[in-house]
Amino acid sequence: MSVLKSFIAGQWVGEKAAKALPSAVNGEIVAHTHDDTLDFKNAVEYGRKVGGKNLMAMDFQERALALKAMAMYLQEHKKELYALSMHTGSSKADNGIDIDGGFGTLFSYASMGRRELPSGNVVHEGPVTPLGKNNHFAGTHILVPRGGVAVHIDAYNFPVWGMLEKFAPTFLAGMPSIVKPATSTCYVTELAVRLMQESGALPEGSLQLIIGSTGDLFDHLEEQDVVTFTGSAATARKLKNHPNIINRSIPFNAEADSLNSAILAPDVTPEHEEFDIFVKEVGREMTAKAGQKCTAIRRILVPKDRVEAVCEKLKERLSKVTVGDPSVEGVRMGALASIDQLEDVKANIQELLKTSELVIGGDGSFKPTGEGTEKGAFIEPHVLLCRNPENGCGAHDIEAFGPVATVIPYDTVEDAVALCAQGRGSLVTTLTTRDPAIAGRIVPLLAAFHGRLHLLNAEASKESTGHGSPLPMLKHGGPGRAGGGEELGGIRAVHHYLQRTAIQGSPTMLAAVTREYVRGADLIETDVHPFRRHFEDLQINESLLTHRRTVTEADIVNFGCLSGDHFYMHFDEIAARDSQFGKRIAHGYFVLSAAAGLFVYPGEGPVLANYGLDTLRFIEPVAPGDTIRARLTCKRKIDQGRTSPDGHPQGVVVWDVQVHNQNDEMVASYDILTLVAKKPE
Ligand code: NDP
DSSP states (O other), rough: OOOOOEEEEEEEEESSSEEEETTTTTEEEEEEEEOOOOOOHHHHHHHIIIIIHHHTTTTTTHHHHHHHHHHHHHHTTTTHHHHHHHTTOHHHHHHIIIIIIHHHHHHHHHHHHHHHSSSOOOEEEEEEEEEESSSSOOOEEEEEESSOOEEEEOOOOOHHHHHHHHHHHHHTTTTTTEEOOOOGHHHHHHHHHHHHHHHHHHHHHHHHESOOOOTTTTOOOOOTOOOOOOSOOOHHHHHTHHHHHHHTTTTTEOOEEEEOEEEEEEEETTTHHHHHHHHHHHHHHHGGGOOTTOOOOEEEEEGGGGHHHHHHHHHHHTTTTTOOOOSSTTTOOOOOOOOHHHHHHHHHHHHHHHEEEEEEEEEOOOBSSSTTTTGOOOOOOOEEEEGGGGOOOOOGOOOOSSSSSEEEEEEEEEHHHHHHHHSEEEEEEHHHHHHHHHHHHHHHHHTTTEEEEEEHHHHHHHHHOOTTTTTTTEEEEOOOOGGGGGEOTTHHHHHTEEEEEEEEEEHHHHHHHHHHHTTTTTOOSSSSSSGOOOOOOOOTTBEOOOOOEEOHHHHHHHHHHOOOOOOHHHHHHHHHHHHHHSOOOOOHHHHHHHHHHOOOSSSOOEEEEEEEEEEEEEEEEOOOOOOEEEEEEEEEEEEEEOOTSSSSSEEEEEEEEEEOTTTOEEEEEEEEEEEEEEOOO
């Protein structure tokens, strides 16, 4: 009988069998947890010293590439994960959410990291704020890896995605992770960690795995560490109040129970396409992962006069869902993760029935499909109806973590908002409406109680990723009862694992720290045009002050004819005289083009392409007779490890451009983004 192993301090630990983990489908034992004691003091120290050091030997860009390599390796071994995950009761579609969803999260963070993070291990969070009259003293912010370890405690429902959604931003930030999956499904996480290990993309010490209890782990955490948690509100409360977490102010991010809603707006009647879309979404969310999703719909809020129609349509839809062994052809919904969970859900249905009546399920006729399933953790979808929510409604408090939802009637949309708020903070609500005015009115009211709001109509439904899908680029988390946490959320999630620090000093000092040119910093000027330098040779602060050019009326006329832009400010003497500038002025885009003409080096060279501008501002007008010159300064270099289509290695260089007039007034300011070749091998 296989004994699962923890992966602690670079060793797979676990010989003696402890708890047997039965299949949720047929009760057969899949694996055992181990009985070996883990040395958590050593695990934490090893994470900080070995993992931290190895991660710091890489930079943001290299770690992003490593995430991609891990994701690609995992993808090649997807079948193994799918086969094992079947024992958790997951259908093929459920595995898609957990396993492919997990890989997708790794890929997303890999590309976000490459796009949005710099080379090196310091994120400059500008803008720089001048703090002195003559720009000798300024302030800005940097974000750096925290230096500690991140402990991630996960729920049982997503053994792969749950681990990867926390690991990906942590790894990208440069922090080692110690992950603790929920015991009942930890055999799938163990396999995923083994595969990540085998991928060769995981630096030593950057990921440790705990099978079983966390023992005295929390006693060894320090101020630089972080804890994240997904699971029940009760456990979150208990762990958050651990004396060491409180005494050392260790950040604790929780995502807990959430009583999510679906609201059918009063403008949608059974004749509308949106009515069917609403029922389909509710049905899908109730049955995906057998309702064991933190985002699953628990409360179905419908106008009073549409209760019967919604129940009828839901019944029709849910009756088509075959429940049973997910490996059997035609089965659409699998089992709950364990018999304990099944008992829990049944007990919660009894609690809900104190204020509601059953309208779908629970009539005793249910029999799961497949052999041996009588020993599995199966339950059919249950829909309850709370006819008089004003007399109390258990659905606002009780989370039956299975395919269970309660229909709640409402009078006005404001009542619907008030009912929603009784969930005391949720991860997500779907509002189905055809009317943008309803959305515009109530979404800001709902937002105060939600981490995410999904607006569904016929147009959006064609491409909607669904009510229940947390997306790596958007924040996943909710206020109040939902834990008050923030997960995913793009680069924002990476920031959980970085320390933000304000830096004050001279511009030259700030440029040295942020590795970005800061205006006012000492410039490096040489006889070589910066466009003549390869990526490796270019230095931050390397700068070129161009020759001058006097702008003439002929420039304006020529540019107007070339571009077709005959705006009165450039061509109508009378109208221009009445304008705020009191005279004709040159096109802003002419100034840009003229500046490029001043600073580019025309010959063939390492600068390969200009792919855009950032932060463009036209500050002062340029009129005929004004004389302009530009200053081009190397601001930022990012090595994404990319090559051009013909195989030539290249990096991104961002240039600061300032254009001044004859009075030394700045007339235009912007960054240009270029690709610059690296030196030939
Ligand atoms: P728990 O809160 O019991 O467990 C969540 C995680 O915490 C598991 O990894 C668990 O490990 C661990 N844990 C429990 N006690 C401790 C402790 N004292 N010290 C350290 N770690 C601990 O939640 P469940 O997974 O059992 O789910 C229970 C309920 O939580 C569900 O019925 C549902 O209501 C809610 N839930 C909410 C989710 C969400 O995302 N919002 C997701 C999943 C569940 P172990 O398994 O070893 O006990």
